[in-house]
Amino acid sequence: MTASVDPNHSLLFETLWTPPAGEEAPVYTIRLTNLGATPLAGFVLCFSGPARLQAGAAIENGRLVRRFSNHSTIAPPDGFVLAPGAVWEASSRQLSYPLRHWSDGARNAYVVTAEGTILPARVLPTVSTVAENAPRRGTARAPVPLNAPQPLSIVPWPKEVAGIAGGQVPHGLALANGPAAAAEAADAFRDITTRLFPGEGLVRDIHQGGLPVRFAERAGEVEAYRLDFAADGVLVTAAAPAGFLYGLITLGQIFRGARRHPATFLFPVAGSIEDAPRMGFRGCHLDVARQFYASAEVKQFLAILAWNKLNRFHWHLTDDEAWRIEITAYPQLTEKAAWRGHDLPVPPLFGSGPFPTGGYYTQDEVREIVAHAGRYGIAVIPEIDVPGHSFALLQALPELRDPDETGEYASVQGMPNNCLNPAQPKAIAFMETVMRELAGLFPAGILHVGADEVPLGAWSGSPLALAMLADLAGADAAKAHARHNNVETNHDGADDIEGAPTAVLQATFLRQVHASVKALGCVTGGWQEAAHGGVLDKASSYLIGWRDVPVSARLAQEGYDIVVAPGQAYYLDMGQSTDWNEPGAGWAGSPSPRDTYDFDPVEGWTGEQLAHFKGVQACIWNESMADRAIFDRLVFPRLSAIAETAWTPWEQKDWDRFIVNAALMPNLYGHWA
Structure with a gap:
């Protein structure tokens, strides 16, 4: 793989979005302009961003060569030549993740020539064909008036x-x-x-x-x-x-x-x-798999968490797109799964580009960051997201798969065959080793194991898994599960596997992982799906309710300790409104800072449920945040809004006071609207 520096090859990539209107399907249009002096022929175009074409989508004036989750490779019609100064325009009406905001469009693009040379393109922000285009970036803050509601500037407000x-x-x-x-x-x-x-x-x-x-x-x-x-x-x-x-x-x-x-x-x-704080668990989660954050960025962010009096840092270290922490027993993880790029085991995703991009934390760096957080009163909770969200891991360690597995299943994000196999003994041994190394790095004694968004069709082509399922749930269950093989089972929203054979297999896996965590003297954290099968010891685990608002109360009623973090209010990657010009995602909603501030995490809870309420957590997912000015816009001041809910007595909260005082709170990168 080589980069061209020839000025004769200069490319401009543009994307346009036409939303659905009446019975008309939406249209996602790409334009590639040859600004150089040399014609291009026999090439393919690769691009990535949060927007996602359907598998097998039809391309007008082109052909879909490959769709890998959010990374697409398309080719022009046979015999097409892109002459100097000419434009190739293609489009598709079939998207599994449509655009809601300007930041959903492609963030990186490049051409691969017939000879295999990589030609990066300059990429412009996606344009709506029906809205005024003025993309917003940087933290918005209210003006400080002459007469503030309170004469003291404090966030969160004291008792x-x-x-x-x-x-x-x-x-x-x-x-x-x-x-x-x-x-x-x-x-x-x-x-x-x-x-x-x-x-x-x-x-x-x-x-x-x-x-x-x-x-x-x-x-x-x-x-x-x-x-x-x-x-x-x-x-x-x-x-x-x-x-x-x-x-x-x-x-x-x-x-x-x-x-x-x-x-x-x-x-x-x-x-x-x-x-004194209202809640004991006042958390913030940061996804460093989709976009990598260097140690210096993490330390700076920890300072901001402390300034907001938050005391838990949930470090999302692995996902389909990358593995970010050194495990000494498995050096392949950081050698292969910490990097994305063209022809690498993990392709470019979310704008990461054709050339090797990424990074990871050594164990010495982890110890330094954990100690740094401890000085700030912050406990660090590492997350290794399994058994789903494990594509990068399995690319680095393919021996953890069933060698006789056939067919394909896909996650809701379009990731193929991305789950650790509960019936593969090597996978269980791997998790025991990883948990043992993590327990030595994170003295808070909490290890989060994910357990979210396992696709309904997971392991449906695995003889090992089907045999295990037959033993656990009977031959009919195994036969029913096998019928999911090579069937697209993901749908709008995350797969719901409650009551399905998939949940039986996941529960079997989680029971073994939880046992190894307990043996290390640690508490197991999980997303709400970890409740499938009831295999967690409730005295040594907690769950994070994220899918909807009522789920946390239901799980608390069942006796699980709960951290409330619904996507509709506390996912800070969500856009702050439905306006096209706001950045961010939109699948869970569009909570404004006021919406986030006003959200009551325990509204209507009974005393029995409140006994299992641990606190709240902001979640920062990073599909949209290749542009750090987007980070500053989405995270602030909503992070402070959650911090005030976590600390301040409910009757003491006051939006008018808060939004003025929030104007003096720091953001991470210094991007202001």
């Missing part, structure tokens, strides 16, 4: 604020010596503020204008704190490093608000704040 009186705004905060727990928090606070607000000098010595901040210990909850304000300084009282850190973060937010907007916000010289 109790009393007797506040304003005075002179200091130039910074001088952190005094204190007990060991306070010193640990002070070091973390210095690091966070230096990362998030470089150049502001938020922490400074008294001789440089810093206001004295003193510390005192008291018994109580580890995340609770108290601030007492006086003209000569501030006293922070807490029981543990997390409480001291959260008190300092609140103080830092107050200071920044008053310093940056002195006509709107004040800095107290009297009064107090007494505070």
Whole structure:
């Protein structure tokens, strides 16, 4: 595979979207313009983005050579020559994932010549043929008014604020010596503020204008704190490093608000704040499989989580598109499955391009990031998503498949044969080894095993799996499952396998994985589908409810500990409205920041159900986020909206106050609308 640098080969790739109208099907149109001086013949065009053609889709003025999930290869008509200055236009009306927003279109494209040379194309944002095209990028924030609903800038809002009186705004905060727990928090606070607000000098010595901040210990909850304000300084009282850190973060937010907007916000010289979180589990998930985030990005994001007083980082390390963590027993995983590219085991997806793209974390880097998070009061939860979502893994380790398996099944995302086989002993041994290595890297003692979106037809062509199914559920069940072989079973939304033979096989796999996790002294996390078959020990596991709002309450009623994270409210990859110009996905809905803020995760729950409520979690999936300005737009301020729900008593929430204060919260990449 070679890249052409010949200026005679210059290509422009454009995509256009015409949504359905009446009985007219939608149209996805591609245009390839030859801007060079050399004609092109005998080539194929490859492109990828969230939009997905149907398998076997008809192409007008072309031919579908291959559709692999969101990556498509098409060819022009036989004998076609793309002359200099000419345009080849082709289109299709058959999509399994249609476009809802401009970011759904192709993000990368390249031509492969008859000689096998790769010619990258310049790609423009997808254009709607029926809407004004003005793609939005960067975080939108409300203006800070002269008269804010509250004179203190704090997110999330504290439990109790009393007797506040304003005075002179200091130039910074001088952190005094204190007990060991306070010193640990002070070091973390210095690091966070230096990362998030470089150049502001938020922490400074008294001789440089810093206001004295003193510390005192008291018994109580580890995340609770108290601030007492006086003209000569501030006293922070807490029981543990997390409480001291959260008190300092609140103080830092107050200071920044008053310093940056002195006509709107004040800095107290009297009064107090007494505070503690509403929920114990305040989480954020980050998918690093679809798009890779380097260690520096992850550390910066952890600082933002801490600034929002979030305390769980769910690290989605594997998926169909990549494997991102070093496992010493299986070096093939990072050698082969951490990279995507043309003619690699995993093809270009979601705009990753023809040349090797990706990355992974070494175990030393993981230890460093986990320790970094711990300083910020954040527990890191790794996810190895199995048995589904395992295409990249199986490309790296094909010996984990049934060698006699035939036929093809596909996930809802169009990934072929992407599930670890419950009847393959090597697959079980693999998971035991991986879990053992992870347990040594993640001291929080929680290992998330995924268990979501296994296709209905999974393993339907595997003699090993069918024999296992016959033993477990009878010959008729095995025969019924075999009829799914080479049948397209995925449909709109994720496959629902409840009550199907597939669920029996998944439960068998999960029972063994859960047993190995328990043997390591760890808790098993899973998406809601991990409940299939009832094989989890509820005392050593928890589930994340994601598909709809009622499911979390139903699972809590069954006795599962639940983290609430419905796609309709807490999936931050969803567009913020149905407007074409907003980026993001749309299959679960279009929650605005106000929708996310107003969502009550336990509305209508009974006392019995609330006993199993652990907390809430934001989920950041990354199909749309090759453009980091899209990340900033989609994640902020909705991440802070979820953080306030997780921390602030419901009766204390106030949207008008929140959205003004959110304007001072940091984003990750500095892209602002």
